[in-house]
Amino acid sequence: MATIDRTFHVDPATMHLYIESLGKIGWQDECGAVRLAYTPAWMEARKQLSAFMQAAGLEVREDAVGNLFGRLRGEDDSRTILSGSHIDTAPCGGKYDGILGILAGLGALKTLREQAGQPRRSLEVVALCEEEGSRYHATYWGNRAMWGMIRAEELDALRDADDISIGEAMRAAGFPPERYHEAARSDIAMFLEMHIEQGRILYDEHVELGIVEAIQGILKFQVTVHGRAEHAGATPMDIRRDAFQGAAQMALDITRQVEERGRPAVVTMGRWDVRPGGVNVIPSEVRFSIDLRHPDEATLRQLARVCSETCESVARRRGLEVTVEQIENYLPAGMDTALQQTLIASAKTYGASWKYMVSGAGHDSEQMSRHVPAAMLFVPSVDGLSHNPAEYTPIEDVVRGVNVLTATLYQLAY
Numbered sequence: 001m002a003t004i005d006r007t008f009h010v011d012p013a014t015m016h017l018y019i020e021s022l023g024k025i026g027w028q029d030e031c032g033a034v035r036l037a038y039t040p041a042w043m044e045a046r047k048q049l050s051a052f053m054q055a056a057g058l059e060v061r062e063d064a065v066g067n068l069f070g071r072l073r074g075e076d077d078s079r080t081i082l083s084g085s086h087i088d089t090a091p092c093g094g095k096y097d098g099i100l101g102i103l104a105g106l107g108a109l110k111t112l113r114e115q116a117g118q119p120r121r122s123l124e125v126v127a128l129c130e131e132e133g134s135r136y137h138a139t140y141w142g143n144r145a146m147w148g149m150i151r152a153e154e155l156d157a158l159r160d161a162d163d164i165s166i167g168e169a170m171r172a173a174g175f176p177p178e179r180y181h182e183a184a185r186s187d188i189a190m191f192l193e194m195h196i197e198q199g200r201i202l203y204d205e206h207v208e209l210g211i212v213e214a215i216q217g218i219l220k221f222q223v224t225v226h227g228r229a230e231h232a233g234a235t236p237m238d239i240r241r242d243a244f245q246g247a248a249q250m251a252l253d254i255t256r257q258v259e260e261r262g263r264p265a266v267v268t269m270g271r272w273d274v275r276p277g278g279v280n281v282i283p284s285e286v287r288f289s290i291d292l293r294h295p296d297e298a299t300l301r302q303l304a305r306v307c308s309e310t311c312e313s314v315a316r317r318r319g320l321e322v323t324v325e326q327i328e329n330y331l332p333a334g335m336d337t338a339l340q341q342t343l344i345a346s347a348k349t350y351g352a353s354w355k356y357m358v359s360g361a362g363h364d365s366e367q368m369s370r371h372v373p374a375a376m377l378f379v380p381s382v383d384g385l386s387h388n389p390a391e392y393t394p395i396e397d398v399v400r401g402v403n404v405l406t407a408t409l410y411q412l413a414y
């Protein structure tokens with residue numbers, strides 16, 4: 001049974017200052033937090049974080065792809081206990097997704113340095129440079145760089161909506177892409193991530209903390225439908241090869257089949273591109289994304305077959321061509337049971353209510369768990385809202401989570 005020898009109390013005013021300072025950077029009133037990888041807002045947020053890390057007495061360093069680290073060096077400096085999350089946001093994000101995990105790690109290390117002094121084992125907080133895949137299909141870019149999983153061809157192949165490659169964006173931000181491999185590390189011992197739940201289970205059930213047992217699997221596809229551009233007025237409905245009507249039918253048929261499967265299966269088609277885009281032109285080409293998720297690998301793969309078979313049968317019926325390309329493949333990931341027990345012992349020490357959960361959202365911990373023991377601590381999202389500017393977690397929930405994280409890191413590093 002895990003034990004907790006000491007508790008700590010992070011300063012609520014410090015956490016509030018951190019959240020509000022970072023929340024302002026990249027905020028766009030009609031959209032929310034917009035901090036896409038290698039953009040000026042992303043650079044500004046890293047600069048602010050770096051200043052807070054220095055003020056907390058941490059040794060600050062950035063790696064070759066822009067991950068930012070704050071280190072509290074231990075007597076034994078050979079390995080690193082890492083905590084943190086991602087600094088980038090969804091296209092229109094909130095003030096908590098990702099960034100709160102970084103600030104929680106920062107608050108914890110600041111508190112430990114002030115109240116417990118030098119640790120036995122080195123501790124670090126990390127602002128991972130890119131997790132969302134909002135600008136590039138480069139999900140977990142910072143994480144994958146640390147594990148030496150980036151492939152050189154990605155630097156040119158990954159392009160944003162303005163056809164700027166991730167390598168060009170890196171260079172413009174001061175990170176020569178040819179040095180990406182220097183980000184690889186072999187000293188990470190374990191990873192702990194605090195994150196907002198982004199769903200409504202904790203909020204609805206009035207539970208204060210979530211202990212994540214597993215992160216569900218995610219398969220993403222890019223569907224491209226080809227038809228024939230023709231005149232909107234002069235072409236009878238029964239002879240059209242309308243790529244949009246076909247794509248819409250595919251989306252609705254897939255959605256219906258996933259809904260029939262029931263919870264927790266989910267599917268989202270969030271990104272569409274209709275060409276040529278004329279009001280009076282029958283669309284000839286439509287691209288849309290599929291984000292498919294389920295905690296069970298076999299079910300996930302079975303639903304992936306449903307997606308491709310549905311697209312092909314609709315295309316046949318409508319005289320269209322269709323390609324279904326898999327662009328991301330993250331299988332379900334289990335969190336480390338020993339680290340979960342330490343988090344639970346810490347939650348109990350603070351008298352906090354908690355429950356086991358499976359994460360609906362993907363997280364950096366999923367990638368980390370492929371290489372080292374990883375664990376996640378959830379704090380509630382009001383109304384379950386996330387990937388939305390109205391994202392909100394009350395400061396008392398934030399402080400409770402940071403206190404539990406701090407006591408857990410103390411147990412692991414002192």
Ligand code: HGY
Nearest residue numbers: 131132360361362363
């Ligand atoms: O997509 C996700 O689940 C995460 O927000 N990147």
Ligand code: MN
Nearest residue numbers: 090097132387
């Ligand atoms: Mn997110």
Ligand code: MN
Nearest residue numbers: 097098362363
């Ligand atoms: Mn996130």
